[in-house]
Amino acid sequence: MSTAADSERVADLARQVVADHNPKSVPIPDYLGACYDAGLSWVHFPEGQGGLGVSRGLQAVADGILQGAGGPVPLGLNPMGYGMAAPTIREHAQSDDLKKSWLRPLATTEDIWCQLFSEPGAGSDLAGLATSAVPDGDDWVINGQKVWTSLAHRARWGLLLARTNPDVPKHKGLTYFVIDMHGPGVETRPLRQLTGQAEFNEVYFTDARIPDAHRLGDVGNGWAVAMTTLMNERSALGGSGSRRGAGTISDAVGLWASRPDLHTPVLRDRLTQLWLRSEAQRLTSERSRASAGVGGPGPEGSIGKLVGAELNQHIYQWCMDLLGPEGVLYHNYNLLDEEDSEADWRGPVQQRFLRSRANTIEGGTSDVMRNILGERVLGLPGDLRADAGMPWKEIPRG
Incomplete structure (x- = not known):
């Protein structure tokens, strides 16, 4: 459980990082390196490994100050590093020296x-x-x-x-x-x-x-x-912004505000329902993080992943419905080099709609998430598995 003293300590450290390393002018690796050295990359990690050994829920305190001052969202810069590699390294690497040698350049995003x-x-x-x-x-x-x-x-x-x-x-x-x-x-x-x-x-x-x-x-x-990696992956994929209205729903709200010529009562009602679902997901994610203590996420990460993936698709489908025929105009569809094609990974809303199709596949399909929740959370009987107990080399493969 976090204490008021822990919360104030995290807030003080975050304010000091911002004061000493203005995120609007300091290079990103230098800024994120300062966050790591202050223990703010993952506050629930041990001291000296990018953390402070405090409750996982206090990460929101640090992020609110750091990102509120214009700092980047590290998960967006090194998603597999921050969301999956770091917690797996922390728990399973063979030595503290090896952990530190991997974690700091991961945190600065110098190593993807x-x-x-x-x-x-x-x-x-x-x-x-x-x-x-x-x-x-x-x-x-x-x-x-x-x-x-x-x-x-x-x-x-x-x-x-x-x-x-x-x-x-x-x-x-x-x-x-x-x-x-x-x-x-x-x-x-x-x-x-x-x-x-x-x-x-x-x-x-x-x-x-x-x-x-x-x-x-x-x-x-x-x-x-691998379960350490996958549970953290699903938690990262299913997480939402810590601020009300943040995350993918902000794209829909922004599009609505910019196109009053396309407003209809039906679309307004659908947007309201999507905003309510997004807020429910955000609050659920916040509660999950606050109750996680210093440990890793549990099966509840599958809830966030399942809900978040399908919600993203509904949000961007709404955006396409709002735009109508304009939704098919994807001006940036260029077969670019793989490096150039990520210069603006978010791109126009049409690109985000197309990319969201993968949300229910990556990190475990929605069907897999439902199986996990049914078996591990609700205690329902597992699927029949014909290869249970069979040596791998004897399992038929296509």
Whole structure:
């Protein structure tokens, strides 16, 4: 539980960072480095690792001051780093020195991170993945393919889940690593999206090597480590702005205000309902963060992810309905280089509408989220699994 003294300490530190490093004039890496050194990157992390060891809920206090002064939203600059890699490193890296060496450049966004989980034959069935990791002295040799890896073409480091034992059931033969995305044997190929951008990629590993020191968790315990990543990913994807009216609903409200010529009572009623749903999600996220203490998120992150993904799609569908025929005019649809195509990742509202189609797939499909909530939160019987207890190598694959 947070105390008034903890809250005041966080607020004082945030105000000091802003006073000493004006976010409107200081380079972003320098500003975010000052936030890290002050313990404001993740306030619930240990001191010396970007945190203060206080309640997770106090992050909103820091963010309100830092972003209110014009500071960037770090999650938007390094989403896999802030939302997934940092909490996984904090909990499972083998030494404090290694944690610090990864966390600070992650926090400053000098090192972008990516998540190497999904494969062509293992999307929703993540535990069925086939990428192999074979020990060779103090290294592991990696061979295989990953797909839908967001920002892999810009990433310095990747979170990799690989199979180290094919002779045991699929969940038990996995091990978790951090891989150098610039190392030999790692090839990244951008994939073009519906938006015209190339935000995500397929990645090939051909005898790529990882030192055993970059293993997170025990050999064969990769599934448990992956759960740390996935729970934090869903919490990050399902989170909403800490301010009333922030987040994607602000796009719809702003569009409504700018186009009085398109107003109708029906569209006004729909916008009101979307605003109410967004506010309910925001308050639920705030309550979840406040009750999380210093630990990580639980299954409730799946609620935020499920609700947030579908709400985003409804919001941008409303925007298209408001615009009518103008909604099909996507002037910025250019097949740009993958670096150039992210210069303005938000783009026009038409681009955001197209991008929102992926919200109910990425980070776990809505069907997967409903299964998780049904089984782990409501205690309903699990789905029938024909391969339960079967060694991975004996499971039929297409």
